[in-house]
Amino acid sequence: MSKHILILAGDGIGPEIVTAAEQVLTRVNEKFNLGLTWEQGLLGGAAIDAHGSPYPDVTSEQAKKADALLLGAVGGPKWDTIERSIRPERGLLKLRSELNLFANLRPAILYPQLADASSLKPEIVLGLDILIVRELTGGIYFGQPRGIRELENGEKQGFNTDVYAESEIKRIAKVAFEMAKLRGGKVCSVDKANVLEVTELWKQTVTQLHAEQYPEINLSHMYVDNAAMQLVRAPKQFDVLVTGNLFGDILSDEAAMLTGSIGMLPSASLDENGKGMYEPCHGSAPDIAGQNIANPLATILSVAMMLRYTFREEAAAKAIEDAVGNVLDQGLRTADIMSEGMNKVGTQEMGQAVVAALG
Numbered sequence: 025m026s027k028h029i030l031i032l033a034g035d036g037i038g039p040e041i042v043t044a045a046e047q048v049l050t051r052v053n054e055k056f057n058l059g060l061t062w063e064q065g066l067l068g069g070a071a072i073d074a075h076g077s078p079y080p081d082v083t084s085e086q087a088k089k090a091d092a093l094l095l096g097a098v099g100g101p102k103w104d105t106i107e108r109s110i111r112p113e114r115g116l117l118k119l120r121s122e123l124n125l126f127a128n129l130r131p132a133i134l135y136p137q138l139a140d141a142s143s144l145k146p147e148i149v150l151g152l153d154i155l156i157v158r159e160l161t162g163g164i165y166f167g168q169p170r171g172i173r174e175l176e177n178g179e180k181q182g183f184n185t186d187v188y189a190e191s192e193i194k195r196i197a198k199v200a201f202e203m204a205k206l207r208g209g210k211v212c213s214v215d216k217a218n219v220l221e222v223t224e225l226w227k228q229t230v231t232q233l234h235a236e237q238y239p240e241i242n243l244s245h246m247y248v249d250n251a252a253m254q255l256v257r258a259p260k261q262f263d264v265l266v267t268g269n270l271f272g273d274i275l276s277d278e279a280a281m282l283t284g285s286i287g288m289l290p291s292a293s294l295d296e297n298g299k300g301m302y303e304p305c306h307g308s309a310p311d312i313a314g315q316n317i318a319n320p321l322a323t324i325l326s327v328a329m330m331l332r333y334t335f336r337e338e339a340a341a342k343a344i345e346d347a348v349g350n351v352l353d354q355g356l357r358t359a360d361i362m363s364e365g366m367n368k369v370g371t372q373e374m375g376q377a378v379v380a381a382l383g
């Protein structure tokens with residue numbers, strides 16, 4: 025198998041956090057003799073500036089060739105007012121869609137060292153280990169028709185379409201059930217079936233697949249409003265949560281905050297064959313870009329997910345995760361997870377500390 029990675033640093037804090045993650049990648053590559061190679065590419069605002077498109081053909085070619093992609097983050101105020109169809113976020117969506125990266129895995133794990141950084145009481149979050157499985161290439165993000173049109177009375181009207189075919193629901197539910205087998209054996213499917221037909225079909229399809237192929241998994245269903253509430257009331261009731269694109273976007277940010285900082289959370293977006301794009305759950309944070317204060321750990325942990333899910337290098341993945349635990353044990357904290365008595369460090373120092381902890 026070839027082992028080639030495309031690195032897309034992107035915008036805002038992207039380049040800083042990706043530089044730190046690349047140092048970690050270099051170290052594990054040597055230490056575990058992984059034989060990985062990589063190259064850099066442009067996505068988002070950086071690509072707009074260079075090529076006039078957020079996902080130019082050259083990036084698309086690189087992305088198709090690569091076995092895995094590591095992304096920093098895209099977007100920023102500089103590109104917020106350009107024509108909608110070529111904004112940075114559209115580049116990311118096109119990439120997800122073109123590579124068929126339909127399965128978005130967003131773990132929310134609380135490092136015990138950070139229990140105080142959560143906005144919830146430690147007893148509510150200690151031991152938290154949730155996996156959100158978000159459908160990433162369908163639903164209202166991609167449904168047609170969409171747009172902003174003018175009504176007869178001259179008023180403008182915005183519209184989008186939420187749409188899921190049975191096959192799309194089945195393949196993401198399958199991922200959730202398979203993940204649950206490797207974890208706590210529980211899946212909660214999140215919908216709004218009391219109002220939206222598209223999620224009524226979602227619920228039926230998940231229920232049917234469960235009965236046919238995964239009877240041993242403990243399946244429950246929850247409306248999205250209740251799920252949002254339960255996530256802050258009693259988050260430890262969840263093991264795997266599976267949901268559509270929009271609900272997953274929202275609930276994964278909420279779940280991230282339970283762990284103290286969205287700066288800690290990695291993610292994987294996988295196709296049917298294990299090819300994947302790995303990125304932190306947080307955005308490009310333009311307000312703190314270039315200041316060496318962003319937390320690189322989510323990106324570093326995304327490298328660990330890449331080694332686990334695409335390259336099947338469990339030992340190397342685990343070594344990165346242990347190294348992150350080790351630097352937290354040492355009391356090192358970036359500003360977003362800082363608490364009293366800890367040692368505040370910048371992006372670069374945090375990255376170097378993880379490299380050092382890898383040995």
Ligand code: IPM
Binds near residue numbers: 099113116117
């Ligand atoms: C995410 C982000 C993206 C999304 C944006 C940047 C398009 O919020 O990955 O969660 O909505 O999917």
Ligand code: MG
Binds near residue numbers: 274
């Ligand atoms: Mg989001």
